[in-house]
Every structure is written in structure tokens, then in C-alpha cells.
Amino acid sequence: MGVRRRLAAVIPLAVAEIVATVSAHARGTGSPDAETVYIVTARQTYDAAGLLAREATAWKDSLGRELVIAQLDPLQIGALSRHVHEREQRCGGFFAFASRPEAEAFIVRDRTAEAIALPLGGLYTIDNQATVGPWLAQVSEANIHATITTLSAFRNRYYASPYGRQAAEWIRDSWQALAAERDDATVELFQGCSNCSTQPSVILTVRGAELPDEVVVLGGHLDSITSAFSVPVPDLEQPAPGADDDASGIATLTEIIRISLASGWKPRRTVKFMGYAAEEVGLRGSAAIANRFRDDGINVIGVLQLDMTNYRQNVGRDLRIVSDFSNTALTTYFAELFDAYLVPLGGVRSALACNYGCSDHASWTSAGFPAGMVFEAGRPQNPNNPWDLGAFQSIHSTADTLANMGNSASNSVRFAQFGLAFAGELGKTYDGAEDAIFSDDFEVVVD
Template identity: 60%
Template sequence: MIRPVLPTLFLTAWAAIASATPAPDAAAAGPQYIVTSMQTYQGIHAIAPIAQPRRDSLGTPLMLVQADARQQARITHYVHEYEHRCGGYFAFDSLADAEAFLAGEKTAEAIAAPARGAYTIDNQATVDAWLPQVGDLAIYETISHLSSYRNRYYASPYGREAAEWIRDTWLALAGGRADVTAELFTACTNCSTQPSVILTIRGAELPDEVVVVGAHLDSINGQSTNPEQIAPGADDDASGIATITEIIRVAMAGDWRPRRTVKFMGYAAEEVGLRGSTAIARQFASTGVDVVGVLQLDMTNYKAGPVADMKIISDYSNAALKTFLAELFDTYLAPLGLTRGSYACNYGCSDHASWTSAGFPAVMMAEPGDTQAPFFPRLHTTGDTLANMGDSAVNSAKFARLGLAFVGELAKTAAPENDTIFGDDFDTAPTGR
């Protein structure tokens, strides 16, 4: 255990949190453990002082911190209020599980992994037909529904109800196709009663190669652990789930048959330590699933002022996949007059970090925020509503187009069954299909 001396700024920050925000409503659980950066720990030491130093495969100084549910809630609040970002840590329900995570993490490998040969832009026939079909009204309606729940907190009945609604909605968009399945992923030991959602479109030609597009489905209000809290979470992250829903709608309406398997995911319990995505990524790693690329969509609907339309997260992402995402943007969205930027989100900022830590190539594109901060200023409050985002889903529609370009160009499009030109030699064909 170490107890570093804190700068006055951090002590002042914690005093403000403790005095301005009421204690959590739920009883604190027993000992739990989080892994966070040393930088973040300097600010949360007064909240959870029992900690041990660690490093990831990049050599980044980390801290393994003992923190019960109430302390974790306050840590989440600190990261939002004083580091001006989301996430910030991975959470585990035992010391052994946290140590296993650290022992098996492969961040350095994931960041440096070369392109798999799939990062090509040559499937315009599919993608160009999709982009005009994106509609912001359908996205608006999905955000409106998801933010109508009292909350989607991982330990509330509403959190599970929302997950079941997402599963049913996504599956309905598939129109009964035999190659499409939906499931509730429950193999997460610290996700309480909230499952993650996975919709799978089986690849017609390369089914063992997997493309993932994900967003988290839970919501939270400040540092509360009360399952009856008010947390609409319209931007964070109903907007990401709604964006994925629109991607599925457009692709399925055209009877798309991808070459590679595509998995759309709604992650449980992101707001309390990336729990759902970590469980899935670790399971995929342990079972040898061949993931060729992951796209994370966490908050897509807020833009105010003269800022770029979207920003690539520059850190804890695969370098080749970031280049590919930028090329997708420049090919398909820049001609529409959109602009892009980038920013660093730091350690454990969203679910793409779970995939990176497990050794998979992952990337995240996020909303631009405004001139003051790179995200919606009302997240984690009762004010995270559509009304406070211009009562519109126009910004999320941009991300739906990017997501369609991502799956269209990474999963490609299978040759028709009656295609006598390509047949068994499709892999050597010069087109991108």
C-alpha cells in the first residue's frame, strides 16, 4: 500500500465532491478492486487510499485500488468533474480477478498490431447505397425511448429491461433471417442483473473473422448507487445504441450479407468500470475468437459551436485501425462537408479500452463536444436529455454513416450465391465486395 502526498488542488477537489454531493443511497458492498492510472489515482487517493502500484504492457504507471461501491461511485464522479472525461478505470469483484486482468493485459500488442489485410476501401458499391438511407428521425425515436426509462443503471430493474428491449428491437430489424441471432450475454460476474446485448450476423464466406461495433447501454447519475436514481442518459449512451440501431436498420433493409461475421454489441455496466465489455473481450481472448476490428460509439449526439463533426480517440487504440477510420471518414463523410479531429481520452475511458487490453485492434470515434470540453457537459445528470441537445439526432446520423462505412468496408459484402464469375475464387478477386 502506498500513500502519496497529494497536491492541494486534488485535496480541494475531493473536499468539493464530498461536501457538494450527497452520500450514495445504496449500502456499500464489500471490498472490490479497480485498476486506474497513476494520474487519476493522485486525485482519488483521499477517496480510496488502499492501493498498490502496477504497470501495463506499455509501461504506464497504474494503481490497483481497493474501493467499495460507494468509493467507486465517487471515483466516477471525480473523473467526470475534475478530469473532464468518462470512465477512467476497470472494475473487478475480487483481487484475484484484478490481478489476472493485469497479468493478461496486452495493450502494447494491440496498439502496435499491423493491419490484417482487411483495412481496404473498395466496397463503395455497398456503402454508397447505404449512406442516403440514414435518417435522424429513427435515431431520435430510439434515443427518446431509451432515455424514457427512469435509468438504465446496471443494478436496477430498468437496466435489464432496457437491455431486453434493445435485443428485441435489433432482432426484429433482421426480419427473421436465419443467419442473424441475438443474445443476452450474462457471463459477467460483476454486472449485477444487467446483461450485455449481442446481435450476430454470420459471415457468409469468412465466418470465423469477426467485426465488432459497440456502445454501452447503461446510464448513471453522478455518484449515486440508488437503483431508483433519475438518469436518462440520452447522449451517454442512448445515442450510441441508437446509432447502432440505425446501422442495423439500413444494412438489414438492403438484405446485406457480409463476408465476415459482424457482432453489434450493447455493453452492460460501462459506467462503473467497463465491466460488460471487459467480460466479453476476455472471453473472446480466452476462446481464440479472431476479431479483426472493433469500433466504439460512446456519445454521438452533442455538437455546439465551431468544432469538428467528430473526433478519433488518439490513445489506447490500434494505430492501423485509426488510420483506416480516418480514411473511411475522408472517403465517405468529408465529401458531405464534414470535418474530423482527434483527442486523447486517457486510461480506461470507454469500452474500446477493454478490447485493447485484451489484445484486439480497437478504435473509438466520439462526438466533438464544444469549445469548452470534448463531450456533452450534462452527462451523468438529470439534464442528459434530447431537449438539451437541440431536440435533434442530426449529429448521431453522421456517426451512423461512419458506422455503415466501417462495417461495409471491414466486413465487406459476400458474392451472391449465383455469382458464376467469382465462385470459389472470390478471395483473389480484385473488387472489395
């Protein structure tokens, strides 16, 4: 249950008049960011961003973490977005809603503490080497590079621009082509997000042959953004290549899909691959899907998020496992999978805390599902900057290009191998045998 108290009553009159003028102008343009947005963010982020909000109230989530609900006009949304992107050097950082009741309901229904503590170790086994092992050598850097090239060639993939929808449709068509020979696979555009403008999410579902009601999810976000969009009236023609953030994640997912489906793999559990809409403006697409799954009682047993997989500079690691806002048993499983499959290939892992709501896995965690994220190797972190996550410093700019990552997708190869291990081991392989070798006594249902 969220705890609420008043933070600030009214911003100064002069500022209020400026904001009102900006908002009125934006509404007159029909801009998708014209209307007031209600955000939920960490109190630390809210304070550091220096926001002035007409109605800001303090809350706590199920972990006791200090949060803020604030009514923001476009000017303040831009300031918050720039702070998260430029100072905290990460994606996400806040959840966005169309109304205060929606934002309050989100905190009241928060299941983060429950999701983190779910004891699912009995489900997280490693015994499917016969399927996973042959997959790993098939990962193609050239394929991942080609997908990143195509996605970053869209003028932008901003959620409210026509290019944002075109990119989603291109991903749908690409995934449909990879699943064309499979009668157990379907691809859809998920359009059940009320604040994602015209950008849908993309979902490819491979139905489980034995335990179809147990669901495994692998996802990444398909939209892109630059600081030029963080203004009251964004120019929807602004370039935002987003090669690392997050064309690399979608390209990695696409390679996982290609290899696993081409092998003839039939999972025992249902496996869903997702390209989320509107992550960069408040985790909107993933929140809509996770909340729908919660309301429908869908039994999701594990979620892997791939957000930025391709940047590595002067570090000895290949991949970092995000420790916060993640299910404890699942992050332990991530480490075990990495050690079983990637360490023998020379892989090196480390850990990372990425702060509140840093990507789409946070939507699943807040909805009560076990979720986690792996993040790119990055660069050495600045010990004098507590916000520095060692991320690619060109994210959210026109310089987020393959050219600025050595014109190579080699760093994403490890992530594709890891994702294949996750999908194969948690989805398992159906061989027609009646004596299932793993238990079906576990159920994760969020009511």
C-alpha cells in the first residue's frame, strides 16, 4: 500500500504562467506531449532534477522506497527526461500516466516487494544443454549488425512519430518471416496502451507444447529518443538513430528468435518475445502489457530485459546483471546460466545497480512478476559521480550510431548467447515424452 503526503502545494505564479502558456501552445499544435502527464519517480531523482510541479505528493512503494507523484507539464517532462538521460545516464527512471488516479493506483497495487522475494529456484534449472549448446555457435554478428543498421536508419523511432509506428511494423514483419513455417507461433501488434500514441508493441508467441499456461518473456524496447524531443513541442522529424538504445536489444532478440525457431525447437512452456513501445517516455508499453497480464491472471514465471547490448570500452567484462528491481532467484539464475554457458566461451560478468525504474523489467516487477535485466559491459565508471552507470555516453543523441561503436555488433553476440540459454533452459524442450523431468507444482499468479 502506498503512503501519501503533500510535497508542494503550488509553484510560483510567474512560473505557473509560463508553464500554462507553453502548455496552451502545445495543445494548440496537437502535439502528443501537449497534455499534462502524471509521473511516478524516485524522490531522489525528482529532487535532483529540480522540478517545479503544481501537485507533487510523496509516496512509498511496497519496499518502503520514497517516491513522488507529480503533475508535469511538457516543460517539466523535458527537464525530467533530460536529467535521467544526461546526468543519470540511463533510460527509464519514471512511469508515466494520463491521470493522477492511474498513478496512485499504480503505487497502491505495487507488488515489487512480493516480486523480488518470490522463491522460484525450483523452476530455474539448468538441464537442457542438448538444445542450448548447439545454438550458441550459430549466433551471427553480421545478422545483429544488419538489424541494428535497419532500425537505426529510421529517421527516429519516437513513440509519437510516424516512424515509430513504421519501425514497430517492420519488426512485426521481420519476426513473422522468421516464424512463417511454424504453426505454433503467432506475431501481433499490441495496441492496448492508452498513452503510447500510435506506436504499438510487438509480441511473438511460441506456444508451449506441454505447459502452455506457464509463460517465459524476453523483451527490449523498440522506440528511440534524443534530448531534442524533451521540449514542450517536439519536432517529430528530429533524427534519433538509437543504435545502442535500443536497436541493439531488438536486434539481439531477433537473432535469438531466428536461431531457436530455425532449429525446430518446441518449448514445453510458452515463450513470448516482446518489442515494447514508448519505453523512453515512462515505460508505457511494457507497463500496459504487464498490467494486462496481471489482470488476466497470466502465469509469467520469468522475464528477461535486453536494453542496450552493444557498447563496450576498456573494461574486462562482457555483461552486467542488474541487481535492483529484480527477482532475487532470477538474478541468481542469470549468473548460473552465464557461468554454465558463457564462461566456457571466455565470458566475464559483473553486477550493476541501475536505480528506480531503469527499464521495462521494472514494469513486470511492479506488477508482481519475477523479472530481471542484463546490461551492456559499458565503460569504466567515474568513482566521483554516483550517477555514473558506465553506459554509452552517446545514448539519447544523434551520435548513438554503429559508427561510434566501432561499426561492429560483436558485443551483442554474448547477449544473444545468453538470451538463447535463458529461453532454452526456462522454456525447456518438448520431445513428446510423457515423463516430464521438471515439476509443474510452481505457479506465479498475480491477483
